[in-house]
Amino acid sequence: MASEDAEKEAVRVAVKEILSEEDMDVVTEGMVRKKAAERAGVEVSAPWFKGFVKQLIQEFVSARQDKSKRGEEEEEEEKGDENAGSQESSKAMLAEGEDEIICQLSGKRNVSVQNFRGKALVSIREYYEKDGKTLPSSKGISLTIDQWEALKKELPAIRQAIESLQ
Amino acid sequence: MASKRKRGSKADEKEDEESVAVCEISKNRKVSVRKWRGQVLVDIREYWYKGGECLPGKKGISLTMDQWNVLQEHVKQIDSAVQRVN
Numbered sequence: 727m728a729s730e731d732a733e734k735e736a737v738r739v740a741v742k743e744i745l746s747e748e749d750m751d752v753v754t755e756g757m758v759r760k761k762a763a764e765r766a767g768v769e770v771s772a773p774w775f776k777g778f779v780k781q782l783i784q785e786f787v788s789a790r791q792d793k794s795k796r797g798e799e800e801e802e803e804e805k806g807d808e809n810a811g812s813q814e815s816s817k818a819m820l821a822e823g824e825d826e827i828i829c830q831l832s833g834k835r836n837v838s839v840q841n842f843r844g845k846a847l848v849s850i851r852e853y854y855e856k857d858g859k860t861l862p863s864s865k866g867i868s869l870t871i872d873q874w875e876a877l878k879k880e881l882p883a884i885r886q887a888i889e890s891l892q
Numbered sequence: 893m894a895s896k897r898k899r900g901s902k903a904d905e906k907e908d909e910e911s912v913a914v915c916e917i918s919k920n921r922k923v924s925v926r927k928w929r930g931q932v933l934v935d936i937r938e939y940w941y942k943g944g945e946c947l948p949g950k951k952g953i954s955l956t957m958d959q960w961n962v963l964q965e966h967v968k969q970i971d972s973a974v975q976r977v978n
Contacts, residue, residue, distance in 0.1 A: 749940065749942065752940050752942045752947050826973050826976075828966050828969050828970050828973055829962055829963070829965075829966040829969070830962070831955065831958075831959035831962045831963060832956075832958070832959055835953075835959060837962075837963060837966065837970065839970060839973035839974055839977060840977075841977045845977070845978075846973075846974040846977035846978055848970055848974065850936065850953050850955070850963070851953070852953070865953065866952075866953045867936050867937065867938070867951055867952050867953050869917070869921075869936075870918075871974060871978075872918065873917045873918045873921060874970070874974070876915075876916070876917035876918065877917050877936070880914065880915040880917065880923060881964070881967075883914055883915055884914055884915070884923060884925055884934065887912040887914050887925035888925055888932055888957070888960075890912060891912060891925065891926075891927045891932045892932055
């Protein structure tokens, strides 16, 4: 019978591989657990398994977040217009500087128009306080002009859908 | 004795949420209108296609009716600000 430590090591290796293969926006912990169990030859139902995999995922994600902030800005250049509005790095948003807040949707949420590398972005986003500053959080979405125009076009359909649900 | 609602069962999911998926605003982004626990929400979000499924991503925001109304009231101001950038 394999020792628990040897099994844990096999699981650690498997999880690391899986997380580097998978699309982090979509993969779930459950999927990672299942694949890791198969690769490491370990029972998914082992009492220590779930908590251990959860911990590994958290380590991986926080390590990746530190690296990704710099990497994301370079990525945006290559991806082009479609994703130009999806930059999450608060550093990029602050660096550009020009950020006009149009309205407040709630205590924490604003709509702003930003100048991001010469292009206007409509940003619907939550903000948070840090050291007396109000900073944009990663919760929200920045729309390119095309996406904003498309949204405006769909307003009648959206209103109708809202009415049908109320 | 009050009955407990089981989380996650399909019957409960239908009671919790009615989705009227509305429209695409780009290749990967959609606006959907849905009812979540009695509240109507407008969700603007990125979606990913994986294994034939279309799954919501973490980039996005769900607006309550109050928030949505404020947004609608400011469409003209948003447009003006956009003009000023371009």
